[in-house]
Amino acid sequence: MSTTLSVLLSIFLLYCAKKYIDFRALVKSIHDHPGYRTLLPTRGLLAFISTKPIRGITRGGSNGWKRKYQDFEDYGTDIVSSISVLPKAHNIFLVADAAAIKEITLSRAQFPKPVKQYAVLTFFGKNIVASEGEDWKRYRKIAAPAFSERNNRLVWEETVKIMADLFENVWGEQKAITVDHAVDITLPIALLVIGVAGFGRRMTWQEDSKLLPDVFVKLVTPDWLLKLGVTERMKRANLAFQELEACRYMLEMIHARRYAEKKEERYDLFSGLLDASEEESDGQAKLTDRELLGNIFIFLLAGHETTAHTLCFTFGLLALYPEQQEKLYQHIKGVIPDDRLPTYQEMNSLSESVAVFYETLRLFPPVINIPKYAAEDATLVTTDSSGNKVVVPVPQGSDVGLSVLGLHYNPRYWQDPYAFKPERFQGDWPRDAFLPFSSGARSCLGRRFFETEGIAILTMLVSRYTVEIKPEPEFAGESFEERKERILRVKRGLTLMPVRMPLVFKRR
């Protein structure tokens, strides 16, 4: 018995010694760059043992939202390392330095996407978001032309119609419209817009549920996807039917559009993708139906939730800051003094709307961390808190997280970073320190789509309604700070989302 015990003990000690040696080697390889040194990893189930950092044990799972710039402040540098020991020695660099981020996003081959982390997004087939290398190049080449000027114009015109339809036929004569959670308005708006400008399906507020199969609506509400991600493949069997139904529906759409007798001129994303996928260029193969399916699905996913939640945060912030709302209203009235509908040409004059969106996206970026990894040995340069230059060795295989929150709350770039100040986006502002749409070759393809849609919605809404926080007796005695905390509370799904945003829209 004692021999067994001593053998087990020796094995355990050897295991510990090996772990320690690996850990020391990793620390040395990055010149002991400041940061976390923990037993437990930052990803996977073990990471969720605590949501708060415990010195030497864990960095704390899913606490990125709370910490924002805190890690960088604590370690006195805008690049922080995070070395964990179990299950094997591993390092992640967290980066909140604008110049270093620029270098990373411009060097796609040196710092590619860790596609394994995106596996859950390939549920309907390989796609532009979840791929790298040659596949990604082919998808991007085919997808990019779909986001054309003609498509932007379509986004604008259709969004304006959707908002006019909402005001006239849904809200009608009501003087005040109260919602318990503003996403009940922003999710359907974004769905109607992506429906028509993304997929060529024009729907109205009254008939959308009749025209859209259930599964299409479910698809844009990706709770199921998230659950799938958490429980990995366990839920697959349950979802098999749903998947089949969705595939059938989308394949029917592809077929109908491909073999339509009279080919119309259409500028929705789906038609653009279909057209481009049929042309064989440079000897490259067109998309298979499955790839088409995967990419259509990802447009829907990437474009719907991000847009709806950003709009929701924007309304919440304008309700909390009526003076900013008034400023925006006056600006809009300056551009469009009468009651007519805003035109696409006027979009560029609505700079105040852009500023409000950008400030919302700075404070509440839907994607708070963008993962990359070092495909080869590299170095990054940053500065420490005393302003000294620091060269950080980044060994091949290191994970690199672009901390969108760290960057957006970094006081080196943004004065008073917690304050809502849209005016900081008027005139000169630090463009490299603004990353909601990522940057470089892998930046968001739908940025202009979102901006066009968002500006149209905000302009239409603010020129006709005021937005206020819904009065609720149980919160009557709260201070402004308490109210702000309650209204702007977030949770993390696939993207950052508001927990509950009770608002009232009052006719001007």
Ligand code: HEM
């Ligand atoms: C507020 C709105 C939006 C935000 C904040 C946003 C943010 C992002 C971010 C951060 C990425 C990079 C993701 C990564 O590296 O993993 C991305 C990529 C992408 N986005 Fe968006 N997005 C928005 C709206 C849209 C819309 C409306 C569409 C389409 C209709 C869209 C389509 C895409 C596509 C296709 C990519 C992949 C680009 C590539 O990898 O080459 N996005 N987006």
